[in-house]
Structures are given as structure tokens and as C-alpha cells.
Amino acid sequence: xxxxxxxxxxxxxxxxxxxxxxxxxxxxxxxxxxxxxxxxxxxxxxxxxxxxxxxxxxxxxxxxxxxxxxxxxxxxxxxxxxxxxxxxxxxxxxxxxxxxxxxxxxxxxxxxxxxxxxxxxxxxxxxxxxxxxxxxxxxxxxxxxxxxxxxxxxxxxxxxxxxxxxxxxxxxxxxxxxxxxxxxxxxxxxx
Amino acid sequence: xxxxxxxxxxxxxxxxxxxxxxxxxxxxxxxxxxxxxxxxxxxxxxxxxxxxxxxxxxxxxxxxxxxxxxxxxxxxxxxxxxxxxxxxxxxxxxxxxxxxxxxxxxxxxxxxxxxxxxxxxxxxxxxxxxxxxxxxxxxxxxxxxxxxxxxxxxxxxxxxxxxxxxxxxxxxxxxxxxxxxxxxxxxxxxx
Numbered sequence: 269x270x271x272x273x274x275x276x277x278x279x280x281x282x283x284x285x286x287x288x289x290x291x292x293x294x295x296x297x298x299x300x301x302x303x304x305x306x307x308x309x310x311x312x313x314x315x316x317x318x319x320x321x322x323x324x325x326x327x328x329x330x331x332x333x334x335x336x337x338x339x340x341x342x343x344x345x346x347x348x349x350x351x352x353x354x355x356x357x358x359x360x361x362x363x364x365x366x367x368x369x370x371x372x373x374x375x376x377x378x379x380x381x382x383x384x385x386x387x388x389x390x391x392x393x394x395x396x397x398x399x400x401x402x403x404x405x406x407x408x409x410x411x412x413x414x415x416x417x418x419x420x421x422x423x424x425x426x427x428x429x430x431x432x433x434x435x436x437x438x439x440x441x442x443x444x445x446x447x448x449x450x451x452x453x454x455x456x457x458x459x
Numbered sequence: 460x461x462x463x464x465x466x467x468x469x470x471x472x473x474x475x476x477x478x479x480x481x482x483x484x485x486x487x488x489x490x491x492x493x494x495x496x497x498x499x500x501x502x503x504x505x506x507x508x509x510x511x512x513x514x515x516x517x518x519x520x521x522x523x524x525x526x527x528x529x530x531x532x533x534x535x536x537x538x539x540x541x542x543x544x545x546x547x548x549x550x551x552x553x554x555x556x557x558x559x560x561x562x563x564x565x566x567x568x569x570x571x572x573x574x575x576x577x578x579x580x581x582x583x584x585x586x587x588x589x590x591x592x593x594x595x596x597x598x599x600x601x602x603x604x605x606x607x608x609x610x611x612x613x614x615x616x617x618x619x620x621x622x623x624x625x626x627x628x629x630x631x632x633x634x635x636x637x638x639x640x641x642x643x644x645x646x647x648x649x650x
Contacts, residue, residue: 270530270600270603272530281476282473282478284473284482285482286480289477289478291476292528294523294525296523301599305476305478307478307526332461332463332464333574334496334497335497335498335571335577335578336578377622379622379624379627380527380622380623380624381623383524383526383622383623384522384524385525386526388526389622390624408464408485408491408492409487409489409491421635431568431569431570431571431580432571433572433624434628436570436632437624437625437627437628438624440631444612444613
């Protein structure tokens with residue numbers, strides 16, 4: 269791997285309520301110079317929840333998405349509150365957005381968005397053993413909640429409003445995990 | 460699905476060389492009011508390439524990623540040039556970043572980044588029938604090129620520098636596609 273480029277100068281070039289853009293003047297190890305821009309990630313992080321019921325169905329929410337000015341389907345997700353535990357944040361977002369809580373929560377994977385110009389990471393949590401539990405959130409309107417079989421991801425991909433890379437990656441990873449657990453279970457039953 | 464929120468006001472609140480942030484004053488159909496911010500997507504779009512050789516290995520590149528100030532592994536990708544055909548752009552990026560061209564190129568899926576605050580879409584292209592072909596790009600230094608079996612995505616996920624949601628989603632979708640083609644092939648051979 270090449271040596272890291274040297275950061276010659278780093279400064280904030282634009283800022284709004286939610287976004288902060290930094291420019292990096294870089295000198296690469298071969299002498300090449302470039303100016304990069306990146307979005308600076310702020311706050312304690314973000315969490316996304318793959319919540320699976322006993323029928324291997326995953327909970328998806330349909331929410332207004334400002335970037336597309338349209339309603340999009342995705343996994344429940346949200347920002348951690350300062351000092352909040354990761355699994356507690358996952359369960360809170362699940363209750364606020366879907367009306368379910370989970371008795372079993374575990375980290376599944378950590379996903380980045382666009383490493384070339386964003387430092388953001390999303391912690392994906394696998395949630396199981398669900399029970400009905402609502403919690404008042406800060407959503408402007410209630411979200412539509414849908415259950416889809418995690419074994420039919422291809423049908424989901426045919427929907428016009430399901431296209432978010434991180435949600436799709438999380439579903440495939442969770443499905444692979446469930447399939448392996450079932451295989452081990454089958455082996456254990458044979459022994 | 461609820462009625463779309465009304466956009467009461469829309470204005471640019473921050474801007475840099477590469478990024479443009481817009482604020483949206485929204486009134487939801489239930490009367491709730493919110494101000495959202497979003498990154499405005501510019502330019503003719505972006506393309507990502509799943510290039511597979513005859514051994515079912517996919518080409519990954521390791522590149523300096525400004526967002527993480529570190530080297531990250533991902534699928535080859537880049538921006539379309541104005542007026543450029545999608546498949547031509549995919550082949551150009553593949554040649555520039557990996558030293559291979561592809562005789563067979565086809566759209567696989569379209570992936571969004573973070574619909575809640577970004578309108579960006581990445582067109583993923585499946586590339587096959589590869590041949591050595593380099594092309595000079597605008598990279599500040601040559602990228603490291605690696606071949607990994609597309610049937611071992613779980614091993615890739617264990618690497619510290621492979622975590623981009625869109626690349627992971629694209630690999631699973633491509634693998635499912637290849638597996639189905641092989642199944643059809645097996646059926647055809649039995650008939």
C-alpha cells in the first residue's frame with residue numbers, strides 16, 4: 269500500500285446547519301498534488317436495524333426522503349443521541365419508526381457511505397425476538413411499515429422505491445447470517 | 460402512501476467547489492412543518508463496475524479515500540463525463556483504474572446513497588469478457604488492483620478496509636445473478 273498522502277492544508281470551505289465541507293490540500297507520496305473536498309461527519313453516529321420476526325420477515329419503513337423529494341423504502345434508522353448505547357439506540361429507533369421492540373439485539377456490520385468524500389459509518393444491528401412497543405419519535409408523520417420475506421430480496425429490488433445501497437447490503441448480510449445459523453441448527457439436530 | 464409534503468421554500472444555504480447544500484421548508488399533509496437540508500446532486504451521474512473474470516473473480520481497487528483519510532477497497536467507479544454513454548463510462552473507468560477493458564457490459568442495478576438527504580444515484584454495471592487494456596486517468600497515483608472470488612463475500616467483509624455499502628450490495632446482487640445464470644445453464648444442459 270502506498271504511503272498516505274501528506275495533508276498540506278485543511279480548512280472548512282462551506283457550512284450549514286447540518287453539513288460541514290472541508291477541503292484537503294494533499295501531496296501524494298509520488299509528489300502529485302490534489303485538492304480534495306469531503307463532508308465532515310458530526311455527532312455520535314448512526315444506526316440501522318434489520319429486525320426479523322419469527323417468519324423470517326424483515327421490517328421496512330416508507331418515509332419521505334428529502335434527497336429525492338419522494339417516499340422511499342428502507343430499513344429503520346436514525347442518529348444516536350449523545351452518550352446513548354448503540355443497541356439501545358437501535359431499539360429506540362425501531363420502536364419509534366415501526367411500533368416494535370426487540371429482546372435480542374446484536375451488531376451485524378459497519379457500513380460506510382462514500383469513503384472518497386464522506387467519513388460516515390452506519391452501524392447495522394440485527395434485531396430479533398420482536399414484541400409490539402411504540403415510542404413517540406420526532407417524525408413529522410407516521411411511517412408506513414411493511415414486512416417482507418428476507419429470502420425474497422430480488423422481489424424487493426424490483427420495487428421503484430427500494431434502492432438504498434446500505435439497506436440492500438444489510439439485508440443480504442443478515443440473510444446469509446440466518447441461513448448459516450439454520451445450517452448449524454440442522455447439523456446440531458443431526459448429531 | 461401519504462400525500463407529498465408541500466415545499467414552502469427552497470434555497471441554497473451552503474456551497475463549495477464540489478458540494479451544494481439546499482434547505483427545504485416543508486409542510487407535511489398532516490400540517491407538521493419541518494426544515495430539511497439536502498445535498499444537491501450535480502453532473503451527469505456516476506457509475507460503478509462489477510468486473511468478473513472467467514474464474515468468477517471480481518476486480519477491486521484500493522484507493523486513497525479522503526473521507527476516511529485512509530486507503531479503502533471498493534469497486535472501480537467514477538463520474539460520467541458530459542454526454543458520455545453509461546456503458547462507455549463504465550469501460551473507461553475500468554481501464555483507467557484497473558488496466559482491464561470488458562467486451563460485455565450491461566446495467567445491473569441503480570443504487571442510492573442516503574435518500575433522506577442526498578439525491579445521488581449510482582449506476583452499477585456488470586462487466587465480463589475482460590481483456591488487458593490500460594487508459595490514462597486523472598488518478599494522482601496508480602491504484603492497487605486485487606482479484607477476489609465473488610463467492611467469498613464474507614471473507615471480504617472481514618477486511619478492515621472494505622466497508623462501502625454500495626460495493627457490498629453490488630457484489631451480492633452480481634453473485635445472485637451469476638448463480639442464477641449457472642442454474643439456467645445447468646438446466647439447459649440437462650434438457
